[in-house]
Amino acid sequence: MKLQWILGGVAAGLGIAAWGFSELKKFELKEYTLPLLPKGTLRGEEEFRLLHISDLHMIPGQQTKIDWVSALDTLKPDLVVNTGDNLSDKQAVPDTLRALGPLLARPGVFVFGTNDYWAPRPVNPFKYLLGKKREPSYVDLPWRDMRAAFMEHGWYDGTQSRHEFKVGTVRLAVAGVDDPHHGLDDYSEIAGPPHEDADLSLALLHAPEPRVLEKFAADGYQLSLSGHTHGGQICLPGSRAIVTNCGIDRPRAQGLHDFGPMKMHVSNGLGTSKFAPVRLFCRPSATLLRITEVD
DSSP states (O other): OHHHHHHHHHHHHHHHHHHHHHGGGOOEEEEEEEEEEOTTTTTTOSOEEEEEEOOOOBOTTOHHHHHHHHHGGGGOOSEEEEOSOOBSSTTOHHHHHHHHGGGGGSOEEEOOOHHHHBOOOOOOHHHHHTTOOOOOOOOBOOHHHHHHHHHHTTOEEOTTEEEEEEETTEEEEEEEOSOGGGTOOOGGGTOSOOOTTOSEEEEEOSSOOHHHHHHHHHHTOSEEEEOSSGGGSBEETTTEESOOSSSSOGGGSSEEEEETTEEEEEOOOSOOOTTOOOOBSOOOEEEEEEEEEOO
16 A cells, blocks of 8 residues: 555656646746826827746757747837846857847847856755755856847847837836846946936846845836746746745736836746756746836
8 A cells, every 4th residue: 555655646746747847838928018108108109018038048959939939029029128047058049049039139128147147057846945045056158149149139238237228209217237136236336216208117137136126116117027936937726936036925926016116027937947847837928018108
């Protein structure tokens, strides 16, 4: 009887693992409408389309992911925001650029996460589920080549910088920090309110760490965009996160929420570390934010 219980447990575990692995290719598009723009900004247009992508964690040969991400261009976003962790392999830059190819022809801005700078390392699942921070591998990835390609296509690097630019009729003020999950950020370098003439102000950070979100909110930014959590990655039914892998609370590990006076969007992300290829009740996704005028 004891052996039967053990074999049953092993079979159940293998079944869950197989299901979790199969979820990696079941990409979803999430959509939200946010009335943030002053009246008259759009000059008759219905909305400003912001496509938020994050955590590609690209591995060479992930053709399904490449095809799905590149097809997001058919949404005709006005602005693409990429909040980092694009890589999960030293050889992944070419496929990352293939996936993003059509989107790179559109206005865009990005910040990086630690898995842009350093290669992933094997994960202790018990440490992860206990919410313990993992030390980076410090094995360099070719992020400089990827950054150069992004910028050559016209995307702004929002890492530790502020940018003001116009897309169509919308004047944007964008500020971003380096990955706060491992203390790479320095908010003092970008501190202060967004430009007073901006129609829409965006705060970018890879990990939604409250200590940084509080500063963006206090400075008056309207919308923060981040990833990192993978939505919890291994969730309970209803996509309820067990851990967030950062300081944000579990109910706000994915989706659109309030953070004080600021709106906050946390992406589920489009990939996982190659050492943890499983998702439970938390499918990979990108998000289309339809920004409209206030009533």
